[in-house]
Amino acid sequence: MFDAARGGLRLRHGGRVVRTFESLSELTTAVAFRICDDKRLTREVLERVGIPVPPGRTATFDDADEAFLAEHGELVVKPARGEGGAGVTVGVTTADELDGARHEAGGRSADVVLEAHCRGEDLRVVVIAGEVVAASVRYPAAVVGDGRLTVEELIRARSEERQAATGGASRIPLDDTTRRVVAQAGHSLDDVLDEGVTLPVRRTANLHTGGTIHDVTDRLHPALAVGAVAVAWAIDIPVVGVDLVVEGVDRPDFVVIEANEQPGLANHEPQPTAERFVDLLFPNTRGLHQPPERQS
Numbered sequence: 489m490f491d492a493a494r495g496g497l498r499l500r501h502g503g504r505v506v507r508t509f510e511s512l513s514e515l516t517t518a519v520a521f522r523i524c525d526d527k528r529l530t531r532e533v534l535e536r537v538g539i540p541v542p543p544g545r546t547a548t549f550d551d552a553d554e555a556f557l558a559e560h561g562e563l564v565v566k567p568a569r570g571e572g573g574a575g576v577t578v579g580v581t582t583a584d585e586l587d588g589a590r591h592e593a594g595g596r597s598a599d600v601v602l603e604a605h606c607r608g609e610d611l612r613v614v615v616i617a618g619e620v621v622a623a624s625v626r627y628p629a630a631v632v633g634d635g636r637l638t639v640e641e642l643i644r645a646r647s648e649e650r651q652a653a654t655g656g657a658s659r660i661p662l663d664d665t666t667r668r669v670v671a672q673a674g675h676s677l678d679d680v681l682d683e684g685v686t687l688p689v690r691r692t693a694n695l696h697t698g699g700t701i702h703d704v705t706d707r708l709h710p711a712l713a714v715g716a717v718a719v720a721w722a723i724d725i726p727v728v729g730v731d732l733v734v735e736g737v738d739r740p741d742f743v744v745i746e747a748n749e750q751p752g753l754a755n756h757e758p759q760p761t762a763e764r765f766v767d768l769l770f771p772n773t774r775g776l777h778q779p780p781e782r783q784s
C-alpha cells in the first residue's frame with residue numbers, strides 16, 4: 489500500500505508489480521487520463537471519430553451563451569473538470585438560471601461546458617480491456633411521501649438508507665441544489681408529502697448524491713455496447729466508465745456525456761467488475777480467481 493487512505497495500492501503477483509488508485513492503474517496513460525479529466529477534450533476526441541455527443545459549447549459568459557440557450561431551450565451546465573455531479577445544473581431554461589449555473593460551475597473549474605439537455609435514461613457502461621463488463625441504469629435521488637414526514641425528514645431518512653446500502657458511498661446532501669430541485673417541483677423542505685407521492689430531489693443521477701443504480705447488463709442493446717467500446721478505443725483507455733443518455737436500455741440511440749477514468753467497480757453486482765480488473769492487471773492469473781464451476 490502506498491496511500492491506503494485514498495485507495496492507493498501496490499499489487500504484486502509473481503514478479504509483476506502494479507500500482508492502483510481504486511480502478512485507476514498504471515496501465516492508464518497520462519494522456520488518456522487527461523482526455524477524461526476535461527469534458528471539453530473528451531467531447532472533441534469523441535466527436536472527431538463520429539461518436540454522438542450532445543450539442544455543446546464552452547461558456548463565454550456573453551450573448552453567445554444565451555443564443556445557445558435560445559437555440560436548445562433547455563441546457564445542462566457543468567464544470568469542464570469535475571466529478572460526482574458537483575457543480576452540474578440540469579434543466580436550465582432561463583437567462584437567470586443560466587447565469588447562476590455558469591457561476592456555480594465556474595467556481596469549480598476555470599472552464600464551463602454548456603450542453604443541450606438530452607432526455608432519456610442515464611446509463612453507465614463499464615468497459616475493461618475493450619469489453620463491456622457491466623451496464624447500469626441510474627436514477628436521481630427521490631423520496632416517497634407517507635402523509636406524516638416533511639420533505640426534509642424524508643430526505644434524511646432516505647439518505648441514511650442509501651448510505652447503509654452503499655457502504656457510505658451514496659448520500660443525499662441537504663444543500664442549495666436539493667432545495668432548488670424541491671422548490672422547482674413546487675414544494676419546500678417543510679412540506680408534508682402526501683402518502684405515495686414520489687418527489688425527485690436531485691436531477692443528476694450520480695450515485696454520490698443519493699442516486700440509485702440498477703444492473704441492466706443482460707438487456708443492453710448491442711449498439712450501446714458497441715458505442716461504449718468505441719469510446720474506450722477512441723480514448724485508448726483500458727478501464728473506463730462511460731456515461732450515456734439513452735432512449736432506453738434496449739434501444740439503439742444514445743449520446744455520450746462523459747468518460748470516467750476511475751469508475752466505481754462496486755455496486756454493479758452481479759457483474760464481475762473487480763475480477764475483470766484483476767485479469768487486466770495480472771493477465772497470467774486469468775480465471776484462477778473464479779469459482780471452480782466457472783473454470784474451463
Ligand SMILES: Nc1ncnc2c1ncn2[C@@H]1O[C@H](COP(=O)(O)OP(=O)(O)O)[C@@H](O)[C@H]1O
Nearest residue numbers: 542564570571572573574603605606692693746
Ligand atoms: N447533456 C446532458 N443531458 C441530460 N443530462 C445530463 C447531460 N449532461 C449531464 N447530465 C446529467 O448530469 C449528470 C452528471 O453529469 P456528468 O457529465 O456525468 O458529470 P460528472 O462528472 O459530475 O458525473 C449525469 O449523470 C446526467 O444525469
Ligand SMILES: [Mg+2]
Nearest residue numbers: 572573731746
Ligand atoms: Mg458522470
